[in-house]
Amino acid sequence: MGLLSIENARLRFGGIVALDDVSLDVAEGTIAGLIGPNGAGKTTAFNVITRLYRLESGDVVFDGRSLRRTPPSRVVQLGIARTFQNVELFPTMTVLENVLVGAHAHARFRRESDLRRSALETLEYVGIERYAHRPATGLPFGTLKRVELARALAASPRLLLLDEPAGGLNHEEVQELGAFIRRLRDELRLTVLLVEHHMNLVMQVSDHVHVLNFGRVIASGPPAEVQRNPKVIEAYLGGDLSSAESAHPVSSAGETA
Amino acid sequence: MATVETRPARLRRDLPQWLRALVRPVPLGLAAACVFLVVGSLLSNDFAQQTVAGLAQGTIFGSLALALVLIYRATEVINFAQGEMAMATTYVAYQLISWGLSYWEAFFATLVVAFVFGVVVQVVFIRPVQHTSVIAVVIVTVGLFILIDGLVTWKWGADLKFMPAPFGKTVYHVGGVAFAQQDLGTLLVSVLSVLLLWALFRFTKLGLAMRAAALRPASARLVGVRVDRMLAIGWGFAAVLGAVAGLMAEPAQYVLQPSLMQPILLYAFAAAVLGGLESPAGAVVGGIALGVFLNLVGQYVGFVTSELRLPFAFAVLLVVLLVKPAGLFGRARVRRV
Numbered sequence: 243m244g245l246l247s248i249e250n251a252r253l254r255f256g257g258i259v260a261l262d263d264v265s266l267d268v269a270e271g272t273i274a275g276l277i278g279p280n281g282a283g284k285t286t287a288f289n290v291i292t293r294l295y296r297l298e299s300g301d302v303v304f305d306g307r308s309l310r311r312t313p314p315s316r317v318v319q320l321g322i323a324r325t326f327q328n329v330e331l332f333p334t335m336t337v338l339e340n341v342l343v344g345a346h347a348h349a350r351f352r353r354e355s356d357l358r359r360s361a362l363e364t365l366e367y368v369g370i371e372r373y374a375h376r377p378a379t380g381l382p383f384g385t386l387k388r389v390e391l392a393r394a395l396a397a398s399p400r401l402l403l404l405d406e407p408a409g410g411l412n413h414e415e416v417q418e419l420g421a422f423i424r425r426l427r428d429e430l431r432l433t434v435l436l437v438e439h440h441m442n443l444v445m446q447v448s449d450h451v452h453v454l455n456f457g458r459v460i461a462s463g464p465p466a467e468v469q470r471n472p473k474v475i476e477a478y479l480g481g482d483l484s485s486a487e488s489a490h491p492v493s494s495a496g497e498t499a
Numbered sequence: 500m501a502t503v504e505t506r507p508a509r510l511r512r513d514l515p516q517w518l519r520a521l522v523r524p525v526p527l528g529l530a531a532a533c534v535f536l537v538v539g540s541l542l543s544n545d546f547a548q549q550t551v552a553g554l555a556q557g558t559i560f561g562s563l564a565l566a567l568v569l570i571y572r573a574t575e576v577i578n579f580a581q582g583e584m585a586m587a588t589t590y591v592a593y594q595l596i597s598w599g600l601s602y603w604e605a606f607f608a609t610l611v612v613a614f615v616f617g618v619v620v621q622v623v624f625i626r627p628v629q630h631t632s633v634i635a636v637v638i639v640t641v642g643l644f645i646l647i648d649g650l651v652t653w654k655w656g657a658d659l660k661f662m663p664a665p666f667g668k669t670v671y672h673v674g675g676v677a678f679a680q681q682d683l684g685t686l687l688v689s690v691l692s693v694l695l696l697w698a699l700f701r702f703t704k705l706g707l708a709m710r711a712a713a714l715r716p717a718s719a720r721l722v723g724v725r726v727d728r729m730l731a732i733g734w735g736f737a738a739v740l741g742a743v744a745g746l747m748a749e750p751a752q753y754v755l756q757p758s759l760m761q762p763i764l765l766y767a768f769a770a771a772v773l774g775g776l777e778s779p780a781g782a783v784v785g786g787i788a789l790g791v792f793l794n795l796v797g798q799y800v801g802f803v804t805s806e807l808r809l810p811f812a813f814a815v816l817l818v819v820l821l822v823k824p825a826g827l828f829g830r831a832r833v834r835r836v
Contacts, residue, residue: 292721294717294720294721314720314721315720315721315723315724315725315726316723317721318721318722318723319723323721323722324721326718330715330717330718331715331718332710332711332714332715332718332719333714333715334710334714335707335710335711335714339707339710342707343707343708343711343719343722343724344722344723346704346707346708346723346724354704393722394722397722397723
């Protein structure tokens with residue numbers, strides 16, 4: 243069993259089945275991609291893992307421990323941090339303060355000066371230390387995404403959930419991001435679960451890819467295998483198998499939803 | 500595309516960066532007002548006296564306005580019961596003093612009681628309705644207003660009570676100007692409590708977590724902030740500020756009665772809106788501005804008698820809001836549609 247497992251998760255919103263018997267497993271020290279067309283349930287899965295949504299049935303198990311009774315504010319202390327699709331920073335705080343909020347969560351008893359130093363180091367690690375004392379509003383979108391990443395990293399997580407980190411980035415930035423996500427795995431030994439529309443990125447960095455459609459897992463496996471899976475191609479292209487050879491179910495320009 | 504640069508914009512651009520932030524209508528206006536007050540005070544003793552009295556009164560408005568802003572930022576409603584909560588805690592101080600505590604012992608004990616009171620109000624009355632609708636929370640605060648008023652009248656009666664004066668009756672003479680010790684004391688205590696609270700929010704872990712909880716509850720929760728607890732603590736601190744305002748308002752009115760904070764709450768509303776509801780600094784500046792302005796107008800403009808002060812304050816507020824709808828320190832909310 244992996245570091246994180248979702249087991250037979252089921253969740254409905256009114257009449258819409260958001261997650262329909264979803265099971266997936268993320269092995270420790272790997273990068274897992276979670277893809278699927280819009281509305282397939284990817285962000286819902288994140289919200290279930292971080293306990294913002296409550297499952298009707300099924301379970302989320304992290305490091306051998308069920309999260310069913312964990313309040314959202316405890317999830318990060320167990321070692322799960324996340325970023326958001328639409329960047330959810332604290333607007334009037336400085337970049338450094340934003341990261342400090344993340345650092346406080348896991349280090350209740352460390353000295354404030356140590357925390358500040360490690361927060362600055364985290365900013366340096368993601369390459370935005372020069373913005374440390376700028377307010378978090380008014381910075382470019384790509385920078386804000388890095389601030390969010392730094393805030394998540396500051397909590398020293400074991401599992402990092404990235405919700406569309408490439409959204410709104412240009413081609414070079416996406417390349418940098420891909421290299422960076424691999425660094426997180428290799429240098430920090432992080433396990434990463436990545437929701438992304440940018441197919442090139444997902445296929446390049448993931449060790450394993452899970453595909454959701456209408457709340458169900460329709461495929462699971464190494465990137466090359468998933469790309470050839472007829473069910474996946476059908477989900478993305480609506481049954482048009484003739485263009486299967488392109489191997490890019492979605493244009494690499496990426497949707498930003 | 501060519502952008503048309505206005506003359507003031509061009510002038511501002513050529514300034515060093517630290518100065519650029521100040522060359523805006525609101526800071527400039529405030530600076531002009533300060534110069535006016537200083538020059539006026541140097542020229543006229545009466546003016547100086549009224550200015551100091553106005554400052555003292557203004558800091559009381561400002562404290563209560565700041566309490567309103569804290570709640571507004573945390574819970575996104577105006578707490579209509581804020582004034583009555585302050586009044587009730589002032590009665591607690593009265594009770595403690597009548598049991599034999601000295602004024603200042605009672606003062607600090609009351610602040611502790613106020614904190615607990617604020618936390619309990621949030622947990623018992625606000626939390627259950629918080630996620631239903633804003634209107635529900637507002638109705639609850641209005642209900643609390645009536646409930647607290649009723650309970651205080653039932654417990655202590657509606658007759659006038661008298662408390663010992665916190666500050667002596669000494670009057671200091673500087674040049675020809677007489678400063679009442681009470682005004683100076685009020686000013687000192689209010690400013691000190693506001694500064695302490697500011698430092699708490701600015702420099703402590705708790706303050707940072709409280710700001711995070713108020714700004715973005717969902718993402719604060721996910722980075723490990725216990726949002727519900729932080730909101731309750733926020734209500735506690737707002738109640739403490741209110742208690743300071745109440746305790747400082749009582750000596751200014753010489754008597755304690757259940758209606759103690761009702762006019763002050765209205766001025767605090769005005770101050771908070773003037774400053775821009777979401778801005779703590781704006782609330783304090785708004786309160787002080789209102790206090791000084793009303794005192795000077797009362798002194799020098801004949802027709803503004805004490806009955807006309809409140810309508811006059813709101814007339815001014817209306818004019819300010821017509822020019823700057825988001826308040827002096829507020830930012831216009833721009834929403835993508």
